Amino acid sequence: MSNASPHPPSASREDRRVLAGALAGTTIEWYDFFVYAQAAGLVFAPHFFGPVNERAPGLATLISLATIGISFLFRPLGAVVAGRFGDRIGRKRMLVLTLLLMGAATTLIGVLPTYGQIGLAAPVVLILLRILQGFSAGGEWGGAALLSVEHAPLGRRGLYGAFPQIGVPIGLILATGVLWAVDAATTEEQFLAWGWRVPFLMSVTLIVVGYLIRRAVEESPVFRELEERTRTSSAPLRDLFRGQSRNVVLTALVFIGNNAAGYLLIAYFIGYGTGVLGLPRSSVLLATVAGAASWLVFTLLAGALSDRIGRVRTFQIGYAAMFAWMVPLFLLMDTRDIRLFTVAVLVMSFGLGLSYGPMSALYAEMFPASVRYSGVAIGYALGAVLGGAFAPTIAEALMQSTGSGLSVGAYIMVLCVVSGAAVSMVKEPKDTELGDTRQTAP
Numbered sequence: 001m002s003n004a005s006p007h008p009p010s011a012s013r014e015d016r017r018v019l020a021g022a023l024a025g026t027t028i029e030w031y032d033f034f035v036y037a038q039a040a041g042l043v044f045a046p047h048f049f050g051p052v053n054e055r056a057p058g059l060a061t062l063i064s065l066a067t068i069g070i071s072f073l074f075r076p077l078g079a080v081v082a083g084r085f086g087d088r089i090g091r092k093r094m095l096v097l098t099l100l101l102m103g104a105a106t107t108l109i110g111v112l113p114t115y116g117q118i119g120l121a122a123p124v125v126l127i128l129l130r131i132l133q134g135f136s137a138g139g140e141w142g143g144a145a146l147l148s149v150e151h152a153p154l155g156r157r158g159l160y161g162a163f164p165q166i167g168v169p170i171g172l173i174l175a176t177g178v179l180w181a182v183d184a185a186t187t188e189e190q191f192l193a194w195g196w197r198v199p200f201l202m203s204v205t206l207i208v209v210g211y212l213i214r215r216a217v218e219e220s221p222v223f224r225e226l227e228e229r230t231r232t233s234s235a236p237l238r239d240l241f242r243g244q245s246r247n248v249v250l251t252a253l254v255f256i257g258n259n260a261a262g263y264l265l266i267a268y269f270i271g272y273g274t275g276v277l278g279l280p281r282s283s284v285l286l287a288t289v290a291g292a293a294s295w296l297v298f299t300l301l302a303g304a305l306s307d308r309i310g311r312v313r314t315f316q317i318g319y320a321a322m323f324a325w326m327v328p329l330f331l332l333m334d335t336r337d338i339r340l341f342t343v344a345v346l347v348m349s350f351g352l353g354l355s356y357g358p359m360s361a362l363y364a365e366m367f368p369a370s371v372r373y374s375g376v377a378i379g380y381a382l383g384a385v386l387g388g389a390f391a392p393t394i395a396e397a398l399m400q401s402t403g404s405g406l407s408v409g410a411y412i413m414v415l416c417v418v419s420g421a422a423v424s425m426v427k428e429p430k431d432t433e434l435g436d437t438r439q440t441a442p
Helices: 013-042 046-047 050-055 057-072 075-089 091-110 121-151 156-185 187-192 196-202 203-215 220-230 236-245 245-276 282-310 311-335 338-354 359-365 369-386 391-402 407-426
Strands: none
Touching: 013 046, 013 050, 013 057, 013 091, 013 121, 013 156, 013 196, 013 203, 013 245, 013 391, 046 050, 046 196, 046 245, 050 057, 050 338, 057 075, 057 121, 057 245, 057 369, 057 391, 075 121, 075 369, 091 121, 091 196, 091 203, 121 156, 121 369, 156 196, 156 245, 156 282, 156 359, 187 196, 196 203, 196 236, 236 245, 236 369, 236 391, 245 282, 245 311, 245 338, 245 359, 245 369, 245 391, 245 407, 282 311, 282 338, 282 359, 311 338, 391 407
16 A cells, blocks of 8 residues: 555655756766667668678668667666665765766767777777667666655655656656757758767767766765765675665566556667658657657656555556557557557557666665665666667568567567566565665565
8 A cells, every 4th residue: 555644745845856866966867878779770771881781781780779788787887886875884885876877978979980990899989888878877877866765755756756757758858849949950961970979079068068967966865864874785796686686686577567668668669660651750750759858758757656555556457558558559659650559659658667667766765775786786787688788680570570560569468477476475565664674665
């Protein structure tokens, strides 16, 4: 049941600053991450995998999409490093560092020469920069989520925790919107020659804004409590797996269905709509923006809803809705009508939001404070590896082998069943304080 109080206190000025800092940072981080994912489906095959693209365009597209997933393999490492030092030196310092790393990698991709200019070094450097993005993203989410949830009054953790979550759809809106604007302002030749670089170079401005906002955010009150008691674990990662391995596994499994479905919207549907269905690129990009906006709304509502009916039940509704929509989703898309394509994406966002909004609060309540950053970040990163890392690549491979989008829908349905079962195994704590307590959900 819910852990909401009848009249939770209103947000203080500092609370609002924390939420703004968490939201700004995650928005910018995910903007950077998603610009790459979308460019991989649109332009990277000819630019960085030229010889393969000339002989087998389908294979080049698969390789290009696979580079999205490579970065996910390094997200757990980023989570381990950020978790280790976030539990020791503070959430805020790690958030600033991950923000700068992500921005640097994104900007360098924007100026990276192509295969035709520097040969094999081009894809090698591209992959290295993508790995740096993955490392940064692995340390980003856990810190932002905990800053929000640990500042939340009892009864509003779900709502507060939804703020770093909505950074994902906002980042997607920004990334897709910028791509749409560049596409609209350039010819096809200009877009392929240099236009695709503009969204990457814009990251410089966003990083400065995010850095200034995050500098103003105070450290988590729960972490200050740990410092005052000098009880920070000497080996939080060891302690995490010694006492919390079951919860780490559950957090990973809870996430995989949502993450895989999310990366269809983030990276696959644009290529599917333009390459397979033959829809105009500008129209598909606008449909993606609409889907991301709807995802944002349902994510925020889901966080608040979880404060009333509970995190687990909100997740269950979301995964049930997403499971039921997968077949209608592709049937509508395959009509090749952009209006029905947009409707399909909009309805899908309901399930996405409900299975994403409560995540920060649920995860935070599953771990004791001394290993919370490590547990939340590593569980989330592992779930991303198992879920979204290669979801666009798997979807493309299924589409090429079966010729039907319904096979992609079946793949997501299986993952929704797994995640729905995992979240049902979480015993939701009631009225649990987030201080340095060893009590956790079994």
